Amino acid sequence: MGDAGGAGGNNMNIKQAKNEVKNTVKAYLSKDAHGEYVIPQIRQRPMLLIGPPGVGKTQIMEQIARECKIGLVAYTITHHTRQSAVGLPFIKEREYDGKSYSVTEYTMSEIIASVYEKMEATGLKEGILFIDEINCVSETLAPTMLQFLQCKTFGNQAVPKGWVIVAAGNPPEYNKSVRDFDMVTLDRVRYISIEADYQVWKEYARDVHIHDALLSYLELHPNNFYRVETDVDGMNFVTARGWEDLSSLLKVYEAGELAVTEEVIGEFIHHPDIAEDVYAYLEIYRKYNEDYGISDILSGNVKKSVYKRVFDADFDERITVVNLLLSGLTVVFSDVARERKMVQLWYEFLKEYRKSQRSTEEQHALYNSAVEQFSKNMEILKESSLILPKEYYIRQDVLKHIKGDFDTVMDDFTEESEKLSTMEDAAGEKLNHAFDFVEDVFSDDQEMLVFVTELTITPEISSFLAENECEKFDIYNEKLMVGSNRTRLLKELER
Template identity: 45%
Template sequence: MNIKDAKEEIRRTLRAYTAPEGYRIPRVRQRPILLIGPPGIGKTAIVEQVAEECQAGFVSYTMTHHTRQSAIGLPFLKEKDYEGKHFSITEYTMSEIIASIYQYMEDSGHKTGILFIDEINCVSETLTPVMLQFLQNKTFGNHPVPEGWLIVAAGNPPEYNQSVREFDIVTMDRVKYMEIEAELSVWQDYARRANIHPAVSSYLALHPEHFYCMESNADGKHFVTARGWEDLSCILYSYESLKEPVTELLFGEYLRKEAIARSFSLYYRWYEKEKKDPRLADFLTGKLTDPSLKESLSNAPLEERFAAASLIASFLKNRFESWSEKKEELLKYRELFSDWHRQESGLSDFLKKRLESLVIRRKNALISIPDALWEQKLLEGLEDFALSLPQETQEENVRSFYAEKRAAFQKTEETLAESVRLACSLLEPDNFADPPYLYLITELSKNPLSASFLGSHLVEAYLNASSGLLVSDREAALKKAVRELSPNSL
């Protein structure tokens, strides 16, 4: 199972366990979920995402940081009488973990949620029976996990952690077991949404075999994980924005296999080289018509052409984001002017009331802070425009204002379509299965904004490239072509 399928199954399980009466699975049949998979593939992240997307609570504990006492509670003596005889018996205070759920419910108002227990199979010998009891009975000590809370536990397979303790069949027969594997195609979908550094995403398209690696030999442990790639992406963005030098040592700090770190270092130098070449941006904006750029790229090594494809995809991604923002702005103008047209008031008075309404919506959390700030900026900008208009010509001037905005937006669309055409022509190969070209077409097809634009705007060069293959076919061809054309350096 890949991480995407696991996330969807957790979402379904949460819904089934917290459904209204008549649809809900009986509590006795509500098995805890046990996620087993290699480190760094996003097990914790998907559980948090499910809780957030389902508007459920989320409480997380890493069991390697806990003792038996914090898990089941502290013992205390209680006096009891049985059959006329007096006894002192041992009871336990509420577990810290269970207490934290009740506290979370009180603080947040969430009555349902997910209790996430990480590294559940790496606990000490004294804590192992407690974990078995927890998975079998959904209790810590004498106190059950509150109703409406889904238990999700995660651990690593034994080959990744020497302290792993395997669960017995009795326990395994009481959990919903999910074995997760690292899968690059799923991570690439995530990488597009998370804005992973283009050098990282394009390198992994060129070297998919380097996405995840876990080895042990006489020299020690050597590993590369999805978490490592994402963290490397973050530090690259930061260093580049701060103008800090990116040295070869940086890659080895995140990619803990020397051969892969060295390979990515070489690729990143190609990426830097292409990034510093002003001809690429000039060509895509139509400022450069000299065919020498295409000739030099067609004769360049595979890694350099892939780096260029990555930069082109990144350039177009920024343009599509700008196009989307301008589209939303134009739609907002149209909505505002339509509302104003239906009211018998001056434009200034109308905008003043909209700003007052915005304050109320923001105060009552009916609009997000970024959307509120964006709308406030737009309204305040229109206020200055409205004050400059004579009352008797307001409607005519508003129509002219909107027409200018619409004309500017149409020009943006024409320019963007031309940039896509130029990008496709720059990398267009004699052989359709050329990996850099396939990478660019795949990125254009999979990015939601570019797919939306290209679905409603005819760009013949893109249509010619994409008409022959579905996205899945292009990905398969890309992987096959990379294996044939790119030598394995490890």
């Protein structure tokens, strides 16, 4: 068997890998005028992603499935036995050349059955079958995985047409159980090598709201984002998954006013020095939030003592202050984005209903039917995993608002639209106050570059800026984000 690491695959970050898989899905699912797949299934090479653990391989599969509006069945194959993957044997009588024989056959593979169950539950006939840790299976399951990649079958059952196979695994340096793929297998897959990349992960982190203190720490210490080291005491490591899981815990602990100890952090950040460093930074981050009065700055009420302190502060403290401002703005604009999405869905519902209404006499029955259909569609989207949980909750709020008498619902919609307008105005004021402060204390130095850059990659803020004018953002975005000045400042940041 050959070395998979020498397969000559392309090196990509997780974002590039996502785009490659997404393009492949679109290509494999494209059909000709006769409704047949342009690339027949036998020529649809499975995609094999090999990269360090915890970089987000499963998350990008979920994103691709939602964006392409197809199903997703995901398995971590190391959790399965040969029986669950291939099926259980049973004896069946068959007749050959006039004689009866007992023949061993197999029940349907649990994995193949899951694909059919997904299609039945969601109505989605196409999708991604994602098998993780495919090169870390037991010796008894290894031939089954090779057969799966080469023949697109588990046991004697084929993967249904319209389901694209994507597999993932870890390089041998991260897992002692890794098995190499032979040349025959590698010649039947599309091999992609994935590398950890903090700047790419940060875009995702902003989108899912990783704890701001952790992002602030990583801005100052990007080299600590992904580390795998071995010393006399064993392996020390930090992964993207570790940061995300720690973020979720921190938010819950803070909401419940529970103490976050260095030991708790060490349960996610398996590198003693980094865990100690993160714990110390979290304490500083909370202290700076109180000392600088971030909410006062966003309200335009900056204390004179704050100006003096930030002028005298070192670079790390100044960047932390910028990140605290971004954190405060993210909360404000997240509320605005949620309200805007709710009003938008509400408006679309009312617009569709008005299209279907033919007379005032049938208004009540038609309206109730439209509300019922909205509720059904919402549940279908949830069951199909075509929307995120947060989007489902917004639809639940819309459903509460649209139930009742049509005229009352219209009056309520008008009030909610006015509420959204008020929220957007208030958010815009806070953004301007933040710009005033950053401009006063940092001018157009590195701190302003960080501030403007983070605004552009924070989804809720960037979407607001795309639809609403902010003069100072436009000025500094043009000044700092283009040309040689941007390159110069980025090099200064890297030093």
